[in-house]
Amino acid sequence: xxxxxxxxxxxxxxxxxxxxxxxxxxxxxxxxxxxxxxxxxxxxxxxxxxxxxxxxxxxxxxxxxxxxxxxxxxxxxxxxxxxxxxxxxxxxxxxxxxxxxxxxxxxxxxxxxxxxxxxxxxxxxxxxxxxxxxxxxxxxxxxxxxxxxxxxxxxxxxxxxxxxxxxxxxxxxxxxxxxxxxxxxxxxxxxxxxxxxxxxxxxxxxxxxxxxxxxxxxxxxxxxxxxxxxxxxxxxxxxxxxxxxxxxxxxxxxxxxxxxxxxxxxxxxxxxxxxxxxxxxxxxxxxxxxxxxxxxxxxxxxxxxxxxxxxxxxxxxxxxxxxxxxxxxxxxxxxxxxxxxxxxxxxxxxxxxxxxxxxxxxxxxxxxxxxxxxxxxxxxxxxxxxxxxxxxxxxxxxxxxxxxxxxxxxxxxxxxxxxxxxxxxxxxxxxxxxxxxxxxxxxxxxxxxxxxxxxxxxxxxxxxxxxxxxxxxxxxxxxxxxxxxxxxxxxxxxxxxxxxxxxxxxxxxxxxxxxxxxxxxxxxxxxxxxxxxxxxxxxxxxxxxxxxxxxxxxxxxxxxxxxxxxxxxxxxxxxxxxxxxxxxxxxxxxxxxxxxxxxxxxxxxxxxxxxxxxxxxxxxxxxxxxxx
DNA sequence: GAAGGCCGG
DNA sequence: GGCCGGCCTTC
Numbered sequence: 001x002x003x004x005x006x007x008x009x010x011x012x013x014x015x016x017x018x019x020x021x022x023x024x025x026x027x028x029x030x031x032x033x034x035x036x037x038x039x040x041x042x043x044x045x046x047x048x049x050x051x052x053x054x055x056x057x058x059x060x061x062x063x064x065x066x067x068x069x070x071x072x073x074x075x076x077x078x079x080x081x082x083x084x085x086x087x088x089x090x091x092x093x094x095x096x097x098x099x100x101x102x103x104x105x106x107x108x109x110x111x112x113x114x115x116x117x118x119x120x121x122x123x124x125x126x127x128x129x130x131x132x133x134x135x136x137x138x139x140x141x142x143x144x145x146x147x148x149x150x151x152x153x154x155x156x157x158x159x160x161x162x163x164x165x166x167x168x169x170x171x172x173x174x175x176x177x178x179x180x181x182x183x184x185x186x187x188x189x190x191x192x193x194x195x196x197x198x199x200x201x202x203x204x205x206x207x208x209x210x211x212x213x214x215x216x217x218x219x220x221x222x223x224x225x226x227x228x229x230x231x232x233x234x235x236x237x238x239x240x241x242x243x244x245x246x247x248x249x250x251x252x253x254x255x256x257x258x259x260x261x262x263x264x265x266x267x268x269x270x271x272x273x274x275x276x277x278x279x280x281x282x283x284x285x286x287x288x289x290x291x292x293x294x295x296x297x298x299x300x301x302x303x304x305x306x307x308x309x310x311x312x313x314x315x316x317x318x319x320x321x322x323x324x325x326x327x328x329x330x331x332x333x334x335x336x337x338x339x340x341x342x343x344x345x346x347x348x349x350x351x352x353x354x355x356x357x358x359x360x361x362x363x364x365x366x367x368x369x370x371x372x373x374x375x376x377x378x379x380x381x382x383x384x385x386x387x388x389x390x391x392x393x394x395x396x397x398x399x400x401x402x403x404x405x406x407x408x409x410x411x412x413x414x415x416x417x418x419x420x421x422x423x424x425x426x427x428x429x430x431x432x433x434x435x436x437x438x439x440x441x442x443x444x445x446x447x448x449x450x451x452x453x454x455x456x457x458x459x460x461x462x463x464x465x466x467x468x469x470x471x472x473x474x475x476x477x478x479x480x481x482x483x484x485x486x487x488x489x490x491x492x493x494x495x496x497x498x499x500x501x502x503x504x505x506x507x508x509x510x511x512x513x514x515x516x517x518x519x520x521x522x523x524x525x526x527x528x529x530x531x532x533x534x535x536x537x538x539x540x541x542x543x544x545x546x547x548x549x550x551x552x553x554x555x556x557x558x559x560x561x562x563x564x565x566x567x568x569x570x571x572x573x574x575x576x577x578x579x580x581x582x583x584x585x586x587x588x589x590x591x592x593x594x595x596x597x598x599x600x601x602x603x604x605x606x607x608x609x610x611x612x613x614x615x616x617x618x619x620x621x622x623x624x625x626x627x628x
Numbered sequence: 629g630a631a632g633g634c635c636g637g
Numbered sequence: 638g639g640c641c642g643g644c645c646t647t648c
Contacts, residue, residue, distance in 0.1 A: 172637090173636070174637070176637075336636075337634095339636075340634065341634070341635090342635090443629085445630095455632090456632085457631060458630085459629085459630060459631075
């Protein structure tokens with residue numbers, strides 16, 4: 001996959017396995033035992049090739065369920081599941097002890113555990129201002145809201161960052177974050193072992209002295225270097241007679257870590273990160289009430305696998321020395337990016353299921369091309385992906401999606417659901433704007449899917465507007481809907497999705513758009529270039545103006561410009577033009593459907609867009625969004 | 629930029 | 638399965 005930067009191989013990547021089968025097994029993993037020198041410990045920017053790199057993945061346990069437990073003040077031992085319509089979307093750990101899983105139906109779960117607490121996700125409800133928890137949820141009149149979880153997720157991420165100064169933190173999903181500990185750990189390493197800063201006369205490329213032994217007490221589960229099988233009577237024998245572990249945790253126990261390998265400075269680095277991670281986890285638990293599971297290792301992919309070693313309020317550490325034996329029995333389809341089509345294609349091609357199986361494959365490149373490069377490395381514990389600091393913690397897209405209780409068959413039926421989705425987007429974006437007021441979704445995308453088909457989508461640029469209302473979004477959404485379904489008479493739409501994408505903080509000051517204030521020094525170019533006329537203004541100053549003539553009604557829009565203001569003025573004209581087009585669209589729509597006459601957009605004859613005028617008062621919250 | 633696809637939780 | 642979100646490829 002090309003999301004992983006291709007690497008120039010240090011040595012022959014595709015040869016060498018045939019002989020290596022007989023040779024030392026560890027030879028496959030030659031990258032995991034680097035010689036660490038003074039240069040390494042004193043360098044600041046070795047990046048992904050830093051032999052002292054330390055990465056963690058921190059994951060909230062049964063996150064949605066934990067959110068509900070906190071919200072309701074439920075006892076930590078109370079079995080609880082979160083419901084979405086009739087299926088479970090989260091199961092807390094106490095409930096899992098009853099054998100309840102995410103795929104179960106509510107009925108079956110209750111059968112297994114009669115005192116199970118069942119909580120339905122929050123929903124937007126017809127006539128209500130905000131999403132809430134109702135007892136009469138109905139997919140015909142409600143739409144689920146995951147907002148509460150998003151907010152809790154942001155709180156956790158913020159607290160983690162706060163507690164780990166100097167670390168890079170990448171929020172990877174609603175319940176996971178990658179953390180790069182390399183920088184602060186290096187500082188602490190030098191602080192605790194100041195002699196490491198004293199470069200010997202032999203030079204900076206001298207290997208470091210032996211590392212001190214580490215007391216791992218309280219630092220988490222150490223994944224063992226040499227796992228040993230359970231005694232015979234406890235081994236789960238498979239049907240085919242083999243005893244290879246299908247589930248490591250269940251079928252293997254581990255011997256003491258005695259003399260299996262010597263401690264390295266990277267191990268010391270891992271232990272320091274484990275201290276920091278442990279403290280941060282405790283803060284999250286104490287301040288916000290969420291338990292987390294963390295994995296600590298040398299890169300993202302291993303950190304992720306390590307976190308799943310043992311779950312629920314734990315952390316685990318994977319030392320370099322333990323990588324080979326941890327990876328070899330691993331089902332490779334559990335590895336990030338191998339869980340999908342690529343993974344199953346590889347499994348099928350080579351009749352393989354574990355990492356160890358794939359290590360025996362000589363040549364993958366002819367079948368899997370570019371993918372084989374990073375697969376080769378991943379199998380050997382190498383992953384050079386960086387932890388990208390998501391400074392803003394703001395998402396680049398915002399999606400509202402609804403599976404329809406009954407399929408839409410007439411184009412006109414689409415407007416209602418688009419309005420529902422638009423309502424949610426309006427609420428969420430305006431909400432996000434409380435944090436960063438200049439948030440601007442560059443495009444609006446409408447997706448419609450029928451049955452199992454992959455679906456079709458339409459998108460369009462979304463104008464910047466301060467006054468982001470349901471109407472604005474729904475109007476643009478309706479337009480996309482018309483383009484998408486057109487006059488299609490035999491449609492059967494079962495799912496609609498409306499999304500903002502390309503969300504960013506607007507650089508062109510909205511002040512200049514809305515208030516005609518001083519031109520900003522933005523270097524941004526607008527996509528379209530309206531007509532540009534040179535001229536002289538009434539005061540005799542050299543000036544120019546931008547204009548646009550509506551092809552439908554002939555109305556002319558002009559925007560005066562002064563020296564150096566061109567780009568902003570073009571944006572303004574574009575905005576005015578878009579609004580005017582919307583007006584025509586709204587009129588057309590009202591004429592043809594005869595139902596949605598309360599369009600709030602009015603034609604602007606002057607390019608003085610202060611506040612959007614409204615034909616009727618702005619509906620508050622989402623109370624009006626569901627109206628017929 | 630537009631549409632679609634693959635990946636993940 | 639439902640409701641997301643990120644990133645990539647192709648045109």
